[in-house]
Amino acid sequence: MTHDHHHHDHDHPHGSDLTPVEARVRALESLLVEKGYVQPAALDALVEMYETKVGPHLGARVVARAWTDPAYRDRLLEDATPTIAELGIGGRGGEHMVVVENTPEVHNMVVCTLCSCYPWPVLGLPPVWYKAPAYRARAVIDPRGVLTDFGVGLPETTRITVWDSTAETRFMVLPMRPAGTEGFSEEALAALVTRDAMIGTGLPLSPGAEIQP
Ligand code: FE
Numbered sequence: 001m002t003h004d005h006h007h008h009d010h011d012h013p014h015g016s017d018l019t020p021v022e023a024r025v026r027a028l029e030s031l032l033v034e035k036g037y038v039q040p041a042a043l044d045a046l047v048e049m050y051e052t053k054v055g056p057h058l059g060a061r062v063v064a065r066a067w068t069d070p071a072y073r074d075r076l077l078e079d080a081t082p083t084i085a086e087l088g089i090g091g092r093g094g095e096h097m098v099v100v101e102n103t104p105e106v107h108n109m110v111v112c113t114l115c116s117c118y119p120w121p122v123l124g125l126p127p128v129w130y131k132a133p134a135y136r137a138r139a140v141i142d143p144r145g146v147l148t149d150f151g152v153g154l155p156e157t158t159r160i161t162v163w164d165s166t167a168e169t170r171f172m173v174l175p176m177r178p179a180g181t182e183g184f185s186e187e188a189l190a191a192l193v194t195r196d197a198m199i200g201t202g203l204p205l206s207p208g209a210e211i212q213p
Contacts, residue, residue, distance in 0.1 A: 058087075061087055062084055065186060068189065077099055080097040081095065084099075089121055091120070100173055105157070109162050112165040123195055
């Protein structure tokens with residue numbers, strides 16, 4: 001399994017070499033516009049928002065704040081939605097957020113076994129593998145095997161808890177703060193927080209391996 005299937009192909013204006021899914025999306029969009037159900041400008045704005053503004057960098061800010069502010073962390077675990085909103089983050093799909101904390105004893109992993117429910121306001125659009133039947137089925141049956149596929153090896157003593165998202169409740173993982181980050185600013189810490197770390201299929205980066213903005 002590879003874990004980065006992010007394709008942005010805007011080079012095919014003629015539609016002749018669209019994938020079947022792209023062709024279906026285009027046909028559906030045309031129909032919705034034609035019937036007057038959606039406005040193309042509104043769709044464009046929505047797509048642009050998720051491509052440029054909403055993404056895992058927002059969840060990373062929440063995690064970094066929780067790592068540096070114990071009172072914030074407590075509020076986050078107690079009642080995530082308003083605590084996330086304190087940072088100006090929220091919206092559709094994030095109305096009922098639950099944050100689960102990783103510890104040396106428990107590692108949390110998020111899935112939607114039914115479809116692809118995902119905490120959009122903090123993580124943006126889900127990766128392709130999150131929506132794939134293989135991940136959705138196997139995350140529950142063999143979470144440790146899934147983690148191995150993602151290159152995550154946990155001690156045998158660490159229990160793995162899998163959280164099944166629903167349309168109502170969306171989960172985000174609060175990963176453990178990496179060692180060697182004492183004195184790091186929130187911004188520096190946020191750069192260590194990957195999307196997968198907040199889904200629970202990955203761990204935060206080590207200092208020196210930051211995500212480039
Ligand atoms: Fe779902």
